Amino acid sequence: MPDTQRPVRLMFVDDESRILRSLALQFRKDYEVLTESDPHLALHRLEQEPIDILVSDQRMPAMNGAELLARARALQPQGIRILLTGYSDVDAAIQALNDGEIFRYLTKPWNPREMDDTIARAAELSLRQRAARAAPAGAAAGADIPHGIAILLLDGDPLVEARVLELCAVDGHHLHRARQVDEAIAILNREHVDIVISDLRLGEHATAPLLKSLAQVRPHALTIVTTPYQDTQALLALINQAQIFRYVLKPVSVKLFERALHAAVTQSRHWRARPQAVVARAAEAPRDEGERAAVNGLVGMLGRLRGRFGAPV
Amino acid sequence: MADIGALEHLLKPVQALTPDVSIDEVARRFLLDEHRAFLSLPVVDAVQRPCGLISRYRLQDIFMRRFGRELWGTQPVSKVMNPAPLVLQLGTPFETAAAQVTTRLQYPVTEDFILVDGAGRYRGLGTVPHLLKAMEARLLQRNQALQHTLEDLKQSQAQLVQSEKMASLGQMVAGIAHELNTPLGYVGNNVDLLRELSAPLFALNEALAHLSAYLGDPATDEEALAHALEAADAARRAVDAGTLAEDFRQLLEDTDYGLRQISELVGGLKDFSRLDRAPSDDVDLNDCVRAALLIARNNLKGRVEVRQQLQALPPLRCAPSQINQVLLNLLNNAAQAMDGSGIILIKSWADEAQVHLSVEDNGKGMTPEVLERIFDPFFTTKPVGEGTGLGLSISYRIVRDHGGTIRVASRPGRGTRFLITLPLRRAADAAEAGAAPAAPLQREIEHA
Ligand SMILES: Nc1ncnc2c1ncn2[C@@H]1O[C@H](COP(=O)(O)OP(=O)(O)O)[C@@H](O)[C@H]1O
Numbered sequence: 001m002p003d004t005q006r007p008v009r010l011m012f013v014d015d016e017s018r019i020l021r022s023l024a025l026q027f028r029k030d031y032e033v034l035t036e037s038d039p040h041l042a043l044h045r046l047e048q049e050p051i052d053i054l055v056s057d058q059r060m061p062a063m064n065g066a067e068l069l070a071r072a073r074a075l076q077p078q079g080i081r082i083l084l085t086g087y088s089d090v091d092a093a094i095q096a097l098n099d100g101e102i103f104r105y106l107t108k109p110w111n112p113r114e115m116d117d118t119i120a121r122a123a124e125l126s127l128r129q130r131a132a133r134a135a136p137a138g139a140a141a142g143a144d145i146p147h148g149i150a151i152l153l154l155d156g157d158p159l160v161e162a163r164v165l166e167l168c169a170v171d172g173h174h175l176h177r178a179r180q181v182d183e184a185i186a187i188l189n190r191e192h193v194d195i196v197i198s199d200l201r202l203g204e205h206a207t208a209p210l211l212k213s214l215a216q217v218r219p220h221a222l223t224i225v226t227t228p229y230q231d232t233q234a235l236l237a238l239i240n241q242a243q244i245f246r247y248v249l250k251p252v253s254v255k256l257f258e259r260a261l262h263a264a265v266t267q268s269r270h271w272r273a274r275p276q277a278v279v280a281r282a283a284e285a286p287r288d289e290g291e292r293a294a295v296n297g298l299v300g301m302l303g304r305l306r307g308r309f310g311a312p313v
Numbered sequence: 314m315a316d317i318g319a320l321e322h323l324l325k326p327v328q329a330l331t332p333d334v335s336i337d338e339v340a341r342r343f344l345l346d347e348h349r350a351f352l353s354l355p356v357v358d359a360v361q362r363p364c365g366l367i368s369r370y371r372l373q374d375i376f377m378r379r380f381g382r383e384l385w386g387t388q389p390v391s392k393v394m395n396p397a398p399l400v401l402q403l404g405t406p407f408e409t410a411a412a413q414v415t416t417r418l419q420y421p422v423t424e425d426f427i428l429v430d431g432a433g434r435y436r437g438l439g440t441v442p443h444l445l446k447a448m449e450a451r452l453l454q455r456n457q458a459l460q461h462t463l464e465d466l467k468q469s470q471a472q473l474v475q476s477e478k479m480a481s482l483g484q485m486v487a488g489i490a491h492e493l494n495t496p497l498g499y500v501g502n503n504v505d506l507l508r509e510l511s512a513p514l515f516a517l518n519e520a521l522a523h524l525s526a527y528l529g530d531p532a533t534d535e536e537a538l539a540h541a542l543e544a545a546d547a548a549r550r551a552v553d554a555g556t557l558a559e560d561f562r563q564l565l566e567d568t569d570y571g572l573r574q575i576s577e578l579v580g581g582l583k584d585f586s587r588l589d590r591a592p593s594d595d596v597d598l599n600d601c602v603r604a605a606l607l608i609a610r611n612n613l614k615g616r617v618e619v620r621q622q623l624q625a626l627p628p629l630r631c632a633p634s635q636i637n638q639v640l641l642n643l644l645n646n647a648a649q650a651m652d653g654s655g656i657i658l659i660k661s662w663a664d665e666a667q668v669h670l671s672v673e674d675n676g677k678g679m680t681p682e683v684l685e686r687i688f689d690p691f692f693t694t695k696p697v698g699e700g701t702g703l704g705l706s707i708s709y710r711i712v713r714d715h716g717g718t719i720r721v722a723s724r725p726g727r728g729t730r731f732l733i734t735l736p737l738r739r740a741a742d743a744a745e746a747g748a749a750p751a752a753p754l755q756r757e758i759e760h761a
Pocket residue numbers: 642646647650674676677678679683687692693694695699700701702703704705706728729
């Protein structure tokens with residue numbers, strides 16, 4: 001079967017076989033479903049055949065989910081990865097995000113309808129990606145893309161600032177800085193920003209709503225969150241609703257921060273060179289009504305951005 | 314501080330003598346009512362500086378000699394006075410003053426002490442009994458303060474014990490709550506799937522009811538009957554009886570299993586959390602091990618393999634919730650001693666008089682220096698927030714309160730073994746029964 005017509009293939013990995021049976025039954029009518037209770041066997045499978053969506057448990061005897069997802073990413077970077085866990089474990093969530101670049105962090109017990117929606121969303125992205133890969137390459141837009149990309153810094157931490165300044169000076173990136181949220185919105189409306197580096201607080205305000213609306217309007221923008229907080233719930237919301245790219249704890253380790261920064265720059269350049277590529281990113285709307293209204297308000301303020309870059313809705 | 318001016322309270326203004334006053338005159342002054350309380354009278358020079366002290370004792374001594382009064386009566390007091398009496402400045406702290414007085418104290422007490430101001434001028438007398446009384450009052454006060462401190466300490470110790478209890482309880486509740494999420498996940502999903510899967514069955518039932526109504530009605534025309542037949546057949550085809558039956562069976566079986574799992578966890582939580590349950594007579598220590606393992610599972614799962622070698626044990630009198638706390642502590646410590654994966658071996662066995670339980674891990678072990686201190690309150694090698702340093706000190710106390718011993722052997726890089734031994738008959742019970750008291754508590758540490 002040609003790659004483009006193959007049904008979307010899901011793989012669930014969990015050491016509890018009853019979870020696997022239940023999920024397989026739930027999704028078998030719409031997708032090709034594989035299940036593995038041993039992460040090593042799952043990796044073996046990933047070496048053999050393309051898996052479009054990988055959903056993994058976190059705590060398993062042989063290997064934890066975050067590690068499996070990181071290794072799956074190395075094997076199939078185009079795949080979409082999801083963590084499904086009953087434990088709130090910040091370290092695991094950070095590892096799954098930073099090394100596994102997860103699309104969602106889902107919790108057990110899950111709501112079947114929401115799970116359906118999430119998988120459907122991922123499947124749709126996966127199919128579009130596949131179609132875009134199969135389409136003949138457009139004009140080599142990469143040729144006229146300037147080497148430098150644009151970074152918006154929403155963090156006054158001297159260590160972070162020094163690293164970013166150094167990187168911009170060496171590689172010729174454009175740096176924008178804002179000390180307030182409305183300043184940040186003005187910059188985002190004016191400039192094409194590839195990477196946002198943000199603390200969760202800026203001046204008097206929380207930046208999460210801004211990051212969440214930015215993710216809705218422009219999925220290409222990569223967010224690196226730098227924060228001293230370690231709250232699983234907040235992190236979960238940032239992954240699912242702001243599609244953050246990396247989460248770096250403060251005080252930042254220079255090595256970790258630089259690694260995150262380089263990953264973001266590489267990814268941004270890659271996308272800039274391929275404007276037609278489908279980005280497998282799609283933010284969920286916040287659950288809380290008040291927060292949703294705030295995010296929608298900001299989405300409106302970022303309206304010009306949507307028009308300019310024609311992000312897929 | 315209360316010391317400032319403390320000596321002022323001891324000050325008695327007494328008219329001082331001059332050096333040239335005659336001894337007869339001194340004797341007369343001693344007889345005055347106002348001088349009754351004093352053992353001695355001060356002598357000061359022209360600028361009011363003390364230059365001596367004359368005591369009743371000295372005077373008696375003189376007058377009792379033969380012709381003493383006749384020989385000495387007209388002599389000036391300066392000839393017989395003590396030229397170097399104890400002089401204290403009013404500003405001297407009480408403690409210092411008391412020390413000075415008591416070091417010079419001789420028995421019998423024959424003199425008072427002189428109090429002077431900052432410039433060394435005579436202000437009055439102080440008496441030793443008065444000073445001793447003040448010292449006693451102070452001691453009493455100090456004692457009360459100590460008593461309070463002791464009570465505070467006891468209370469905060471109780472709070473610490475409670476907080477360690479709460480910490481392990483909290484950890485355990487969080488663990489169980491998370492553990493519940495897995496069965497809750499598939500049970501909930503299965504119920505949803507069963508609802509979905511059963512929908513075509515209801516549709517089939519309805520189509521069959523229609524068909525049967527048509528069949529039973531002689532007035533039905535051919536066409537309607539054909540329609541009904543077709544509808545029933547379609548509904549039947551929508552139900553793949555074989556697969557459906559198998560799916561139903563599997564989903565129901567898994568759901569049953571999940572519900573049992575959930576009630577087991579909740580039951581474990583209930584058993585475990587009866588923290589202040591009174592001691593009970595017939596506790597099977599192996600049940601405690603199982604309860605603690607259920608609770609600790611969250612911490613162990615996926616990393617640590619637990620092996621159990623539990624032999625049948627006679628019933629034991631103990632407070633199971635406390636023993637559970639000890640076991641949970643040992644299990645958590647063992648798990649925390651491992652980088653990545655490891656093995657915990659739990660053994661239990663009994664002899665005529667005792668029950669033994671060992672918890673062994675192949676974690677990082679301890680150096681002799683660490684081993685020396687592990688039972689000390691607050692001793693921890695773990696980062697803040699991870700270790701309270703109270704787990705073992707509390708475990709030690711619990712085991713001691715049960716009349717038992719806790720022993721440990723450890724080797725860096727190899728692992729650690731804790732051995733708990735509990736007597737089948739408590740020392741107190743034994744004493745009641747008139748038996749000899751149990752051997753004193755051992756607190757053994759071995760370097761394997
Ligand atoms: N099984 C073990 N292996 C290695 N070290 C241990 C073990 N159990 C206890 N310890 C040491 O004893 C210390 C005190 O333990 P404990 O009183 O339970 O307090 P905490 O666990 O909060 O540090 C620990 O910090 C650790 O250094």
